[in-house]
Amino acid sequence: MVQRKRNTPKKYKPGKIREQNYARILDAAEALFATHGFKGTSMMQIAERVNLPKANVHYYFKSKSLLYAKVLERIIDTWNQGLEDIKAEDDPKTVLSAYIAAKVQNACEKPLPSRLFATEIITGAPYLKDYIKEDMREWIKEKTTVFNQWIAAGKLKPVDPVRLIFLIWASTQHYADFETQVLLLTNRQEYDDEEITKTQQFLTTIILDALIPSYSENNTPKGMIDNPVTFDKTLLAV
C-alpha cells in the first residue's frame, strides 16, 4: 500500500514508535475511562500507566476529549461484529445461539469496552449520539427485517424484534458492566470457563425456549440447565 513516486526522496518513516505509543496510550485510556469515567480519569493517570510524561501523551493526542473519542472509535470498530449478514433462510436457533454465546464470552473476557460504552450511554451518549442514531439504528432495522421474516415463516414466535435485541444486549452485557456485583454476590474473584459456559447455556436456553417453537422439547439435554442443588453449593458457597 505504500506508494513512492520515482525520483521522490524517501519520506521520513514515522517509525514504529508513534504507532506503538499511540496504541499503548489508547489501551491505558480505555482501561481508566472504563473504570473511572471521563471526568474521573486524568491525563496524568494515563501518562503514568504507560510510563510517559504527561506532555508526551498530549503530543500524541491533542486533548483529553479527542483521546476519549479515539478510544470510543476503536471500540465501535471492533464491535461491528456479530449477526453480520443474517438472512431469512438462516436458522434463528443457530444464529441467535451463536450471537448470545459470543456476547457472553466477550462480556466476561473483555468487559472494559462494554463498561466504557455503558458509562457513555448513561451520561447521555454525548459522543455516540450520532453513531446510535445512524449506524446503530440502521443495524437494528436490518436485523428487525430478518427477524420479522423468521416470524412470518413460523421459525420464531411473534415477538418484538427490537425488544428482543435489547433483551440480549442487556442480559449479556450485564456480566461485563455489573461484573463487580456479580462476583461479589457469587463470592468469586473472576469468571472461570465453566461459569461462562453455564451462563451461555442459561441465557440461550431461556431466550430460545421462549422464542423458538418447541425448542425445549428438542434442545434440553441433561445438564444443559443447571442442577439447582449443585448450583446452590457452588455458586453461592460462602
Place this chain on the structure above:
Amino acid sequence: MVQRKRNTPKKYKPGKIREQNYARILDAAEALFATHGFKGTSMMQIAERVNLPKANVHYYFKSKSLLYAKVLERIIDTWNQGLEDIKAEDDPKTVLSAYIAAKVQNACEKPLPSRLFATEIITGAPYLKDYIKEDMREWIKEKTTVFNQWIAAGKLKPVDPVRLIFLIWASTQHYADFETQVLLLTNRQEYDDEEITKTQQFLTTIILDALIPSYSENNTPKGMIDNPVTFDKTLLAV
C-alpha cells in the same frame, strides 16, 4: 416520639428549613451524580441547581463524598421493596410477573436511582461493596431458597435462581440505564404508558415462558405478544 422532661425549656426546633434544603440537595445531587458520575459532578453544580451558594451546601453536607453516600443510602432504602416475603406456597407466576412489572415500571418512570447505582457498580462499587456483600447477598440467598423450593415442587423449571435474578435485573434496568440508547434507537422522546406496558408484557412473557411449565399455553392471549408488523410501523417509525 418527642419527649420533654418537666420544667425543661422547649428545645430549639430545627424548623423545616433544614429538612427541606437537605432533601432538595439530595434530589439535585442524585440527578447530577446519576447523569455525570461522582467526579463529573461539582458541588457548585449541585448548589446552582438548588439556588444556594456552594458554602450552604457544605453547611448541610460536610463533604462531597458524604453527600454521595447519603444519596446512595436513600436509594438503597427505597429499593428494599419487591419480592419482600415470598414463600414456597406462593405462585411463582404471580410473584415473578409482579416483580418484573414493578421493575420495568420503576426503570422507566424513575431511572435516576438505577443509573446512579449502575455507575457505582461499574466503577467498582467503592461505596456499596459492603452492602452488596452483606445485605444484597443475604437477599439473594433467601430468594434462591424459595426458587429452589418452587423447582422441587415442579412449579418452576430447573434453572439457576441467581442467574435468573441477574436476568430480571439486567433486562428491566436496561430501560433505565440505557434509556438514551433505547429512545434514540426507537426515535422517541420518552417512554409512554403503552410502551411501558408492552415492555412489561414482553419480558414477563419471555421469562415466564421459559420458566413456568406450560406457561404459554395458558397465558398468551391475543395481543399479549406484540404484533411484529404493527410494531415495525410504530416503534421503528422514522
Place this chain on the structure above:
DNA sequence: GACAATATTAACCGATAGGTCAATTATTAT
C-alpha cells in the same frame, strides 16, 4: 425584645486539572 441556635454568604485557600511551550534528545534519510 432578648437571647441563642440556625442559616446564609462572600471571600479565600491549597490542590489538581487540562493544556502549552520551548528546549533537548533521538531517529531517519541523504
Place this chain on the structure above:
DNA sequence: ATAATAATTGACCTATCGGTTAATATTGTC
C-alpha cells in the same frame, strides 16, 4: 556527517475543584 523530522521532557499557565472561615442574617423560644 548532516540536515530534517520525530519524540521527549520539565516548567509553566490558567481554570476549576473541594473545602474553610468568619462575619452576617434569620429564625425560634422565652
